[in-house]
Amino acid sequence: MNLGNKIRELRRAQNLTQEQLAASLNISAQAVSKWEMGASYPDMTMIPTLAAFFKVSLDELFDFDVKNVEKEIEEIRLEFNKYFWSDFDKAEQILLDGLKSYPASVQLKTELFELYAYNADRGDEHINKAFELGSHIISVSQDVFCTCRTKANIIHIYKYLELEKGEEHYEDIRKIIETLPYMYPYMLNDRMRLSASHIKGEEGMQEAKVLRNIEWQELFIACDTVGHRYFEMEEYENAMASFQESVDVIERFMYPDKMGYDAYPIGGTHANHAITLLSIAACMHRLGRTDGMDALIDKAKHIYFDTYDQIELWDYEKTMTEMLTYFTKEYNNKKLDAYKPLDLSEIEKKIAKKKR
Numbered sequence: 174m175n176l177g178n179k180i181r182e183l184r185r186a187q188n189l190t191q192e193q194l195a196a197s198l199n200i201s202a203q204a205v206s207k208w209e210m211g212a213s214y215p216d217m218t219m220i221p222t223l224a225a226f227f228k229v230s231l232d233e234l235f236d237f238d239v240k241n242v243e244k245e246i247e248e249i250r251l252e253f254n255k256y257f258w259s260d261f262d263k264a265e266q267i268l269l270d271g272l273k274s275y276p277a278s279v280q281l282k283t284e285l286f287e288l289y290a291y292n293a294d295r296g297d298e299h300i301n302k303a304f305e306l307g308s309h310i311i312s313v314s315q316d317v318f319c320t321c322r323t324k325a326n327i328i329h330i331y332k333y334l335e336l337e338k339g340e341e342h343y344e345d346i347r348k349i350i351e352t353l354p355y356m357y358p359y360m361l362n363d364r365m366r367l368s369a370s371h372i373k374g375e376e377g378m379q380e381a382k383v384l385r386n387i388e389w390q391e392l393f394i395a396c397d398t399v400g401h402r403y404f405e406m407e408e409y410e411n412a413m414a415s416f417q418e419s420v421d422v423i424e425r426f427m428y429p430d431k432m433g434y435d436a437y438p439i440g441g442t443h444a445n446h447a448i449t450l451l452s453i454a455a456c457m458h459r460l461g462r463t464d465g466m467d468a469l470i471d472k473a474k475h476i477y478f479d480t481y482d483q484i485e486l487w488d489y490e491k492t493m494t495e496m497l498t499y500f501t502k503e504y505n506n507k508k509l510d511a512y513k514p515l516d517l518s519e520i521e522k523k524i525a526k527k528k529r
Contacts, residue, residue, distance in 0.1 A: 175235070176214060176215070176234070176235055177210060179235065181209040184209075198223075253267045253268055253284055253288075265288060280319060282319075283314075283322055283323055290327070290330050291329065293329075294337070300334075317354065328346050328349055331346050364380075366384060368380035369381035369383075385426075385438075386438045386439055390438075393419045396415050396422060400413075400418075409460050413456035416452045416456065419449050423445065447473040447477035451503055451507055453469055454473075454507070455507035455508065458508070490524060494524065497517055497520060497521070
């Protein structure tokens with residue numbers, strides 16, 4: 174807290190000594206000295222008196238700059254995002270350090286909870302810690318986006334517990350969803366969309382490109398989601414058509430002059446691309462159409478694994494091994510192993526060679 178420094182600054186601006194300020198406030202000069210050295214703080218009842226004496230707002234007295242705080246929090250979030258998928262410990266520490274400076278920041282707590290949710294496999298103690306943080310965020314948050322994002326990540330943990338531990342949480346998930354608002358009215362007139370529409374030059378162009386990428390991502394996710402609902406209903410023709418729509422959207426907006434990971438407007442989309450191709454293959458298998466399945470599976474493997482040859486990985490072996498596990502799980506969950514066992518021997522050889 175910079176209160177002591179601010180009192181000194183305001184006192185000197187009015188050419189007052191510590192003794193003169195103390196006399197005006199009917200307190201001891203020693204008390205003023207302790208304030209300015211940071212050895213103690215004014216009593217809460219004295220704060221409005223100080224603000225009135227110096228003719229400043231309470232925010233100014235506490236040297237509180239909302240815009241600067243928001244900027245620093247955003248910088249912490251950007252730094253954290255660099256390590257979200259690659260280094261849990263570093264990502265967590267960045268947020269924990271940020272919360273030491275801004276302990277009331279719901280935004281930083283929301284980021285931390287998402288990190289915990291997407292690493293639910295770290296054990297029961299970790300999951301309990303995550304649920305405790307999520308409950309806290311929901312109880313204190315006045316930001317509808319943070320609240321909804323937190324509830325979505327609670328659902329993510331429940332889905333993990335269902336898939337990996339065989340627990341039943343459908344009713345828990347349903348109850349959470351019933352507490353959520355329909356968000357789309359909030360999104361129609363935000364800063365990004367209005368800037369894209371009304372701000373001229375490069376600034377407006379950058380916002381327009383961000384808007385395009387976000388809407389692109391939402392569209393291919395929406396098509397994929399419709400596909401999954403059809404698949405659950407065993408309407409495989411409709412499911413395959415929806416999955417193909419998702420792939421068409423992804424491929425329509427890939428950068429033609431780039432390769433691998435960099436060919437996608439949003440990093441990580443290669444995984445959506447590859448897994449959706451497996452979903453199409455799964456529909457074909459259910460429909461008894463095996464012609465072309467091998468080509469789809471090979472394409473999915475190429476997209477999913479070869480993209481990482483284009484970027485620097487902090488731990489190539491660890492990342493590729495985790496990817497092997499995830500891809501195999503998706504392949505088997507879609508019952509494609511009933512068509513033929515998954516062969517990832519070439520990828521495993523590449524990892525071994527890289528290790529040497």
